[in-house]
Amino acid sequence: MIICVSANPAIDKRLRVESLAVGEVNRIRSSQAFSGGKAAHVAMSAKVLGEEVLWIGLLGGETGDEIEHQLVEFGINVVSVRTKAVTRTNLEIIDDGGRITEILEPGGMVEVSELHEFRLACTEAFEEAEDGAVVVLSGSLPPGMPTDEFGSLTKMARDSGAKVIVDTSGEALTAAIESCPDLIKPNKSEAEKAAQASIFGEDDALKAIKILRDRGSRAVCLTLGADGLVYGSVDAEPIFVTPPKVDVISTVGCGDATVAGFAVAMKRRLDPAASLQLAAACGAANCLAHLPGQIEKKIVDDLIDNVVIRSGR
Structure with a gap:
């Protein structure tokens, strides 16, 4: 099983406009609303690839109900911890030039009792999972949640025998690294901040990866977009x-689709090269998807042989 943990899920609303004019009235051409948050995208992509998936998250209000409904409809097992705060809504605005503007809400305040229930749900899921389970901790943390929460969950999951992938940023990433996850997946900006080093080329990327490995992470996949x-x-x-x-x-x-590819590869015990091929193919397939995380397996299969792998030094 792949267990996707979301501390700060969202409904993502995609708006299409001819062009985005700041400070003026903008007419929306079309809109779509769908389950969001990084862990939801990971869960959907992993499900498409044929894995059994459990999603655990904090949900509140009608937006929380809608996320749970959509994930269940997708065939994903859901454990929801209800919150007094309404689950946030994020906006993704796409203009005709292909430019994407994202406006992200911070999320509602998590109360102490809700945090306790969230940790209990994670503990039970980790302990009940079969051998070879993979836990994915991804996304941001909401107000009221300690910055080391993913670090604590990483240790908890590893102690239960699961493999752990972390995809977050800032202080949450720093704390998680110290708990020795099996893999982290920072982008360039996140890696620069975590390693406190600038990345301008391959040598810099390797130096940053070594710094992050030395701090605790067993493996690092640094994503550089195109x-x-x-x-x-x-x-x-x-x-x-x-x-x-x-x-x-x-x-x-x-x-997120890239992380899903890694999680599936880890679950299937693929070697690093095969894991990277699957992860990169999933990321590319998501570029062609009409909604985030909702990749098509046939497209992944078609793309995987076009992923170029080369060893470094």
């Missing part, structure tokens, strides 16, 4: 990955 991925682990040579070229519909959720 420039691909750089991977380094404690027991393998660095690997550089060039994804297949595709006609991009939207890049929102591509990193």
Whole structure:
């Protein structure tokens, strides 16, 4: 099983406009609302790839109800911890030039009792999961949740025998690294902040990866958008990955689909090269998806042989 933990889920609302004019009235051409938050995208992509998925998250109000309904309809098992605060709504505005503007709400305040119930739900899921389970901790933390929450959950999951992937940022990422996850997936900006080092090329990327590994993470996959991925682990040579070229519909959720590919590969015990091929193919497939995380398995299968892998030094 793949267990996706979401501390700060959202309903994502995608708006399409001819052009976005700041400070003026903008007419919306079309709108869509769908389950969001990084963990939801990961869960949906992993489900498409044929894995059993459990999603655990904090949900409140009608938006929370809608997220749970959509995930269940997708075939995902859901454990929801109800909150007094209404689950947030994020906006994604796409203009005719393909430019994407995201407006993200912070999320509602989490009360102490809700935090306790959330931790209990995670504990029970980790302990009940079968051998070889993979736990994905992804997304931001809401107000009221300690910045080291993902670090605590990482340790809890590893103690239960699960593999752990973390995809977050800032202080939450720093704390999680110290708890020794099996993989972290920062983008360039997140890696620079976590490693306190600038990244201008491959050598810089490898140095940043080494810093983050030395702090605790067993493996690091640094994502560089269209420039691909750089991977380094404690027991393998660095690997550089060039994804297949595709006609991009939207890049929102591509990193999450990449994480899903890694989670599935980890569950299936694939080697690093095969894992990276699957992860990169999933990320590219998400570029072609009409909604984040809702990739198509056939497209992943078609793209996987076009992922270029080369060993580093």
